[in-house]
Amino acid sequence: MAVTSKENLQKNIKTLKKIQSEVQSINRVALSVDCVIFGFDENKLKVLLIRSDLKKYQSKWSLLGDLVKPDEDLDTAAYHILKQRTGLHDVYLEQVHTFGEVNRHPAGRVVTVAYCSLINIQHHRLKILDHELHWHAVESITDLAFDHQKIFQACYSWLQKRVQEHPLGLSLLPNKFSLRELQNLYEAILNIKLDRRNFRKKFFAMDFLVDMGEDEQNVPHRPGRLYKFDYEKYEKKKKTWSGIDF
Amino acid sequence: MAVTSKENLQKNIKTLKKIQSEVQSINRVALSVDCVIFGFDENKLKVLLIRSDLKKYQSKWSLLGDLVKPDEDLDTAAYHILKQRTGLHDVYLEQVHTFGEVNRHPAGRVVTVAYCSLINIQHHRLKILDHELHWHAVESITDLAFDHQKIFQACYSWLQKRVQEHPLGLSLLPNKFSLRELQNLYEAILNIKLDRRNFRKKFFAMDFLVDMGEDEQNVPHRPGRLYKFDYEKYEKKKKTWSGIDF
DNA sequence: TAACTTTGTGTAATTCTTACACATTAAACG
């Protein structure tokens, strides 16, 4: 099988050259990444948006994005945006979907890879004021630039689903949090009300919460216990899918 | 807010031109789509592979893919491959992930968008013999060309998860199928054994199966009932996610 | 010290999941 004859080798080199020329010439497009950066503040789910350079006059907001350099991995490009815009490097980031319609961008063919990121809004407050960068409550996001509304919607739906099978949502909270905060978070993301006792029971039953032995401070009522999430334990024990459930 | 002053307009045009030049010049990469095409035959889950043009001498197999033309949508490009290679046009196709590592392809920077497709292998048998196109059982797929092993693995994992929340798996079966076939399908995809009675109970409880009033033919034992899947009913009733379950 | 607000906890009813066995049907074989 693995007879590497001279002809085969030459044929192969020829084919490679052909592909290379195809790759180099006409068949190229611009590639960008766009990040949907979620935060959680005042019990609301928020998204970080920037006033679009382009179309500024229409006062439209857009997602944070940039062109991918020819020598840059996609993930790297997305991390770069996060670092640049929020100053954070240790963030949850996951690719969601690629949008490649021919006419999606006014500047020509630009295919964009959408990433979803979740950050702790408190670690970050500082860097915001410069630029035209602002947090927007998800319900209020209605008319973004380009096809960013669609991209945002895809990422939000993705988050709502993903958060039910993976503890990524916790990236939105401080390291120590109360169960009320945790519940508020899920209620905000899923846009539903949950039963407090059952929510609590469920999370304790998962057994990933570590009691920090501390209570909340400066609350005008009985303070709640603070917990952290044990990611290591989660990684070991995480649910191995099985059950058909349309 | 919406004051469209002349300066703003001019500034905007200038910005657009700047982006256009960035988009047109250096910041471009080749884009391809790769399809992981699943089929189901002899109670095994299979994938359609082609002998790589390139690296042919190493007898490696690869996924079916092609460069995306500058005037072609991503989904269109993926459909095109399916049409071209299988002759089928009415297939289940979904984007899974985009792979964009700088050095993933020997011919230069090629970012590829991976699609997953499920086809009914019986509607298709004919077109296979030409080309170096073959079905491979998923367990036997170990050493594909380029990073195709990684792409295949991502799509297979995606399928295993997706099939538990969406009836896409049924695209792999004929329109009329027995419950045994259906169970074999799920067992093959998930690579587990399922209890026959409970499986049956579960599917009937979903209430998406329509009794065709016919039995299997030419089986050397008691024939099973044939059913079809009611996609319309599914679309109406489909489960609205809710439950946290890591 | 009384009023307020939110925490923390338990149980009963219901639904869902799992494990498991036997009679039935058709084809194949002698």
Place this chain on the structure above:
DNA sequence: CGTTTAATGTGTAAGAATTACACAAAGTTA
């Protein structure tokens, strides 16, 4: 034609998970 073979079709009881729901305790504020 009767026996064997191989799969279909069905029900139930035990256990697990989910839901709905109410009251005492702990701090803060006035």
